[in-house]
Amino acid sequence: MDEKIFRRKPKPYCKAVEHISDICRIIRLCFESEHSENTDDPINELDCLRRREDMTSETVLPMVLVRERFSLSGFEYFCVMLGVSSALEGNGQAPTFSEAVLHYPFSETENVCLATLAGKPLQYLLDMEEGCGIARRFMLKGYLFNFIIGNYVSIPNVSFNVFLGMLPMLYGDLHGYGVDHISSNALSCVVINGKAGIGRRTLSAQICGSLGKNTAEVFVEDIEDIDGFVGGLTGACVLMDSVPVVIAGEEVKKAVRLVNMLPALLPNVFICVDSGESQIKPRGRSCLSLKISSPDKTVRLKAWEHYLDGADIDVGFLAERYRLTVGDIAEVCKGYSSRNADIKELIGGILSLNSESPICKLIRPTFRLGDLVAQEHITEALKRIVKTAERLPRLMERYGFEKLFPYGRGLGVLFYGASGTGKTMSAYILAAELGLDVMQVDLSRIEDKYIGETEKRISEVFQKAEENNCLLFFDEADSLFAKRTEVSDSHDRHANAQTAHLLQKMEEYGGIVVLATNLEGNIDPAFKRRLHFTLEFLKPDTAARAALWRKFIPEALPREDIDFDFLAGAFELSPAEIKWAALSAAVFAEDSPLSMRHIISALKYEYEKSGLAFPNIGYKKINLGGDPI
Numbered sequence: 001m002d003e004k005i006f007r008r009k010p011k012p013y014c015k016a017v018e019h020i021s022d023i024c025r026i027i028r029l030c031f032e033s034e035h036s037e038n039t040d041d042p043i044n045e046l047d048c049l050r051r052r053e054d055m056t057s058e059t060v061l062p063m064v065l066v067r068e069r070f071s072l073s074g075f076e077y078f079c080v081m082l083g084v085s086s087a088l089e090g091n092g093q094a095p096t097f098s099e100a101v102l103h104y105p106f107s108e109t110e111n112v113c114l115a116t117l118a119g120k121p122l123q124y125l126l127d128m129e130e131g132c133g134i135a136r137r138f139m140l141k142g143y144l145f146n147f148i149i150g151n152y153v154s155i156p157n158v159s160f161n162v163f164l165g166m167l168p169m170l171y172g173d174l175h176g177y178g179v180d181h182i183s184s185n186a187l188s189c190v191v192i193n194g195k196a197g198i199g200r201r202t203l204s205a206q207i208c209g210s211l212g213k214n215t216a217e218v219f220v221e222d223i224e225d226i227d228g229f230v231g232g233l234t235g236a237c238v239l240m241d242s243v244p245v246v247i248a249g250e251e252v253k254k255a256v257r258l259v260n261m262l263p264a265l266l267p268n269v270f271i272c273v274d275s276g277e278s279q280i281k282p283r284g285r286s287c288l289s290l291k292i293s294s295p296d297k298t299v300r301l302k303a304w305e306h307y308l309d310g311a312d313i314d315v316g317f318l319a320e321r322y323r324l325t326v327g328d329i330a331e332v333c334k335g336y337s338s339r340n341a342d343i344k345e346l347i348g349g350i351l352s353l354n355s356e357s358p359i360c361k362l363i364r365p366t367f368r369l370g371d372l373v374a375q376e377h378i379t380e381a382l383k384r385i386v387k388t389a390e391r392l393p394r395l396m397e398r399y400g401f402e403k404l405f406p407y408g409r410g411l412g413v414l415f416y417g418a419s420g421t422g423k424t425m426s427a428y429i430l431a432a433e434l435g436l437d438v439m440q441v442d443l444s445r446i447e448d449k450y451i452g453e454t455e456k457r458i459s460e461v462f463q464k465a466e467e468n469n470c471l472l473f474f475d476e477a478d479s480l481f482a483k484r485t486e487v488s489d490s491h492d493r494h495a496n497a498q499t500a501h502l503l504q505k506m507e508e509y510g511g512i513v514v515l516a517t518n519l520e521g522n523i524d525p526a527f528k529r530r531l532h533f534t535l536e537f538l539k540p541d542t543a544a545r546a547a548l549w550r551k552f553i554p555e556a557l558p559r560e561d562i563d564f565d566f567l568a569g570a571f572e573l574s575p576a577e578i579k580w581a582a583l584s585a586a587v588f589a590e591d592s593p594l595s596m597r598h599i600i601s602a603l604k605y606e607y608e609k610s611g612l613a614f615p616n617i618g619y620k621k622i623n624l625g626g627d628p629i
Contacts, residue, residue, distance in 0.1 A: 010048050012055040016150065019061050020084060022049060027085035030103045042105045062148045069238050070121040070265075075112040078104045080125060083140040084148060097134040121265070124235030143236050153240055155232045159217040160240055167202050167306055170299045170326065174290045178207035182268050185286040189259060191271045194292030195463070197327025199299075200272040203292065204245045213268075214242040220255045230261045238265050245270040256282055294466070295326060307333035313343050321435070322350055323469045350468070351437065359445045360461050362468060363438045365428035372429055373547045373575065374422055374540065381535045382426060385413060386433045388532070389512060411512045412530050414477075416520035417537030420576030423516040424475060426537075430514065431471040439470045443480050455501045462505045469511065477515035478522040499524060506530055540575060542568045548575050552582035559594035570617050571603060581606050 013019045026049060030042045058064045063084070067077050079100050086095050101112050122128075125144050129136040143153045153160060169175060174192075182188050190207070192200040205215045216237050223229050237244055244266060248255035252273055259269050259282040271280060281287050295303070297319050303326045304315040324332070332349040351362045369386075372379060389411055413430070415423040431438045439461070446457050465472040474480060480502065503526055506513060517523060520536075528534070540548060546568035553562065573581070584602035585594060607614045 010051045013052055013061060016061055023081045024085045024089050027082055074106055075104055075110050076122055079122060083126060087140055087145055094137040094139045096137050101134060124231060147239055155236045157218060157222045158233060160242060161214050168302050170199055170302055171203055171292060174203060175206055177290060179210050181288040182211060186267060187285045188268050189282045189285040189287045191280045191289045193273050195274055197325035198292050199326040200292060201245060204270040208243045214240055215245050216242040217245045219247045220258055221249050221251050226258050234263060234265055243268045248273045256280060303329045321469060323467050328353055359457055360439050360441045360464060363440055365432040365438050367425055367428045368432050369429055373544060373551055385430060385533050389434055410510045411532050413514045414531050414534045415516045415537060418539055419518055420574030421537035421539060422575050423537050427473045427514040437470040438473050439465045440473045443476060446480060454498045458502055458505055462509055465511060471512045471514060473514045475516045478517040478519045481515060481523050481527045548578045552579045557586060557594055563596060570615060577606055
């Protein structure tokens with residue numbers, strides 16, 4: 001025995017590289033001892049290695065973390081050491097288990113064959129040749145080697161530590177329930193139910209953080225071969241001291257199957273599902289289900305404050321006005337800081353969240369009540385709707401009306417009448433007077449021939465409207481809100497199911513829904529019963545048409561004397577038709593002053609476009625090409 005080695009006083013390791021260098025040296029010594037007379041040297045060196053490891057903080061030595069987290073036996077640890085040495089100093093030939101047994105100094109006292117045959121936990125750390133004999137070759141798994149040498153650990157379809165910049169505590173009660181459940185159960189599963197972007201993964205990370213754990217996110221829809229994926233997920237999660245967070249999407253059964261295959265090495269797991277899923281009970285684990293509802297103003301305020309980080313912005317207004325998810329708030333604030341945040345740009349970002357939606361778009365209205373030229377009964381009705389919308393929430397809360405109206409606290413409005421009479425403009429005016437945006441629905445993209453798809457799109461529209469706290473506008477609503485029919489075939493049953501679903505979503509929606517239609521008689525009576533206001537838009541009378549002509553021909557436009565009274569009396573047009581005729585006339589005038597001749601030419605074009613006969617008028621002051629009209 002080398003007296004210097006025996007008497008050497010071990011010291012803690014200062015760096016991981018020093019430890020790894022020692023491991024490689026000891027492995028070389030173990031292989032050289034076969035040809036040496038002094039067989040005690042490897043034993044003494046391994047003993048010294050262990051003592052120095054015990055004296056060193058485990059966080060400094062990745063190899064020690066591997067040994068402790070996987071509860072490795074002496075021989076299993078030696079196999080990992082041999083794998084490290086082979087990777088760093090080998091000749092390209094992977095070692096075999098028989099070589100590990102031969103050169104491990106304690107083979108006679110340990111059941112080394114059990115470790116090589118059973119495969120656990122080495123199966124999570126080593127890539128082995130197929131078979132079960134000790135002649136198999138092995139090498140370190142890629143994520144293990146990266147962990148040992150201090151590189152970033154990654155495996156396909158798994159994201160580690162994605163919440164290092166943690167949000168403030170948004171759901172304190174749910175957080176407490178999750179921590180208590182995991183702390184009191186050896187094997188647990190926490191199911192977090194809520195729509196995407198609402199903070200499910202954040203809540204998972206905060207619960208794990210309170211228990212000193214990281215998270216590893218898995219989108220189960222991206223996994224094709226679950227059987228081949230489980231081993232890598234298990235090994236990497238144990239290695240990184242991480243808890244799997246399985247995001248299910250629509251693949252709930254697939255997520256449960258994955259969790260059922262996870263071993264006890266991973267005692268805790270989370271499953272994130274979309275709203276509506278329940279009764280998820282993985283085998284052998286105590287299950288807790290947590291439901292995250294839509295974030296209230298307090299939660300939204302915390303999220304805005306966090307992501308804007310002290311910017312001089314009225315975050316209270318943003319939290320009150322826009323009912324976004326935490327994920328949407330994060331997306332809007334991306335790229336902004338306390339130095340460059342601007343509330344107009346932020347609102348523009350909020351509006352753009354829906355710009356890519358094929359079924360609806362968010363619009364900021366510019367018309368106000370003063371811009372509307374209409375009969376008095378329309379103006380008064382719009383004022384009454386605005387007043388009701390402003391006072392209704394306060395009345396509900398202050399005087400207990402919410403107990404009488406557990407559902408349907410929003411306002412339903414029907415605008416009906418001929419095309420071009422101002423229905424769309426009035427919907428925009430309502431929104432502007434209430435400080436809301438308009439979500440306009442493209443009904444041509446709502447209906448789908450596949451069963452269930454139309455209902456999904458209807459739900460998506462109402463969800464987006466709720467998140468953006470906007471006025472929901474259905475133009476030409478009779479195509480979607482039509483009367484239900486007698487059931488004679490599957491198509492009728494399908495259509496009636498869509499109508500029932502639409503009724504339910506209108507009942508639940510707490511905002512303003514405006515339906516506009518030319519054919520009021522086609523609207524299903526069940527919808528009409530849920531409407532608070534019904535307003536008919538008639539074509540404007542003579543006085544209103546004269547006012548419209550004056551409004552749509554700007555004062556700044558060069559012009560001759562225009563006989564507005566004649567135009568109003570001779571042409572019974574809608575506001576939209578008058579607007580387009582005025583614009584066309586300005587185009588015909590080019591750089592010359594606008595005259596009655598230009599307007600009559602434009603009116604003839606409008607009548608031809610609509611397929612209508614031009615009125616037989618006699619107005620001698622107008623001359624087209626020298627011929628009096």
